[in-house]
Amino acid sequence: MPPPDHTRRLTQRDIARLAGVSQTTVSLVLNDRADAESRIPAETRDRVLRVIRETGYVADPAARRLAARRNRILGVFTYEPVFPSATGDFYHPFLVGIEECAEHCGCDLLLFTSAPTVGGRKRVYHQDHRLRLADGCVLLGHELDREDLSRLVTERYPFVSVGRRDDAGGPVPYVGADYPAAVKRLVARTRALGHERIAYLGHGRGPEPYVDRFRGYVESVAAPLRLDPGEPADMVARVLAADVTAVLAEEYADGVALTDLLARRGVSVPGDLSVITLGDPTRPAPTDVDFTGFRIPRREMGRQAVEVLTELIEGGEPVQRLLPCEYAEGATLTPPRT
Amino acid sequence: MPPPDHTRRLTQRDIARLAGVSQTTVSLVLNDRADAESRIPAETRDRVLRVIRETGYVADPAARRLAARRNRILGVFTYEPVFPSATGDFYHPFLVGIEECAEHCGCDLLLFTSAPTVGGRKRVYHQDHRLRLADGCVLLGHELDREDLSRLVTERYPFVSVGRRDDAGGPVPYVGADYPAAVKRLVARTRALGHERIAYLGHGRGPEPYVDRFRGYVESVAAPLRLDPGEPADMVARVLAADVTAVLAEEYADGVALTDLLARRGVSVPGDLSVITLGDPTRPAPTDVDFTGFRIPRREMGRQAVEVLTELIEGGEPVQRLLPCEYAEGATLTPPRT
């Protein structure tokens, strides 16, 4: 491969020559290694620094990484497209948080966009991945690949998942949203308004977020009733047949679809039925309805994920942290029709 | 610095040992260097490949970069926050295009988030930047730093600006939007409807986009009339005093502000005055009005910027390319009141 060689870059040796010292000294000055073993008098130090400033020298990050194993580069892997259109910008706030924190701690972000989509899924560990270029990695996505996770765990690669994940050959570090608590609070609030028959519309299993939401529901009602979303038309039929006064929609989009379909049948929300959404839209779901539910602290999750990751890289312990969701006052939850 | 050393990674030497060949051979196989000089029989090749597959070996990107000067990593530098809130997601579509193309050509994206904000501005060339980790870089932002640009040019670092830029010690490679042409077409359309007195509301100078839009305007009307936006209140006064039937707003947000203020004064748009916006909102500008104007092909610009950049890295020539803007039919341009 012919080296592109954009105008022969400066190296520490060049700086050393210009400053009349050794390359070692330049490195020492650059990294502030003025410890007991190797002390550099202020005069020498200043001379080196001056040359560096005058020449605009900057250390080669690749060489640095190779020699020191540290980079200040954080990987970001998303199982869905990073700048998604199909997911209705659901991931945007996470990235805002990630970016904020990265900027704060002087890290660059490496977006692993090169991961090819194989069989409809992306994988961290694909042919020729560049994981090792980063000091660690943040994982983002609705559903993570379990093989990826367990390999990351066994290889002890520093990473943090945004969103709680089940163990994968070991505990998975994460910063997630506390869905069970959020759902419980919603149920409590709903019952306080007088609702006695509250159904859960969703799968209740599969990806961790669904499991967690459903668990919060199951643990807070006496007689859980789960309705499968299935086909839109069936969904309405099932809900109406269930004879309930309030429905928790596992996905925001389900809540929207349900409400729209109900309206066409002349069933009013919340007049005839209260509808509560669990979480923010992960699919585009245009609606004018202001749903009652909760907000996932997405930005904060992104921020704390980076925080936790940097600590992990510094040698800290893996962390599993759940953040509270914020109650979102809306117009779709009222006392039941008496 | 204590090497984190996450479970002693595999190296080519390990693979070599396992396959009973030399490290050189592994490298040759890995890079498909089966040219005249060094031919590897299929049998050996397969053996090496099998070991690689079995062990899941992946070359260290840092070492690779150091030795070969090539990385398949593209830098992305944004002068505004990458995932902005303040800019109302204006940059989002660019990034979508950039991501798309990067994924397409198997490149990872390095977001230079570590650039500190000094004096309210970011700079590519800051203390300890990581430019050299990437093979090249895409620049994004309303207004780029001219020192950065000229240094990039003189250092012959491969880069592409998203948006046209003036020369900076040499031509700046870019993929931009053809504002002059777009504005000319809008003016032509406006005049075709019967408007004779068309004003330009904006600065008409400063960042290249403003200059280009204004140029398109100046070159297509006989007697240009530029109105300074200035303070909102003054803006309305100036527009009304100008006695025109149509206004081109340099910035989308200006168009919104103007229209809102006019409404409060009882001046209707487009009944009393047509308002045409030039470009998409770069600031949050909530409005129900559907403005007539044009759309910047943001996604396509991002995509082509990456395309041009990769060609540049491969040794191609620097390119300056303008993309057409799409006319956006709206509700704010009608024939003038007779």
Place this chain on the structure above:
DNA sequence: CCCGAGCGCTAATGCGCATTAGCAGTCCAG
């Protein structure tokens, strides 16, 4: 039987940096 021409591979080197070991000089206590 010898020699040149492939063939199939490898030893050696360097990319730019961080780090370890250690050298030459000075100073002071004994």
Place this chain on the structure above:
DNA sequence: CTGGACTGCTAATGCGCATTAGCGCTCGGG
């Protein structure tokens, strides 16, 4: 006057890879 301790630096090494030069072997023609 000597030896240890401290001071101020540097030579050497290796990180994991790509690349260059070239080695030992076989084979066929003369």
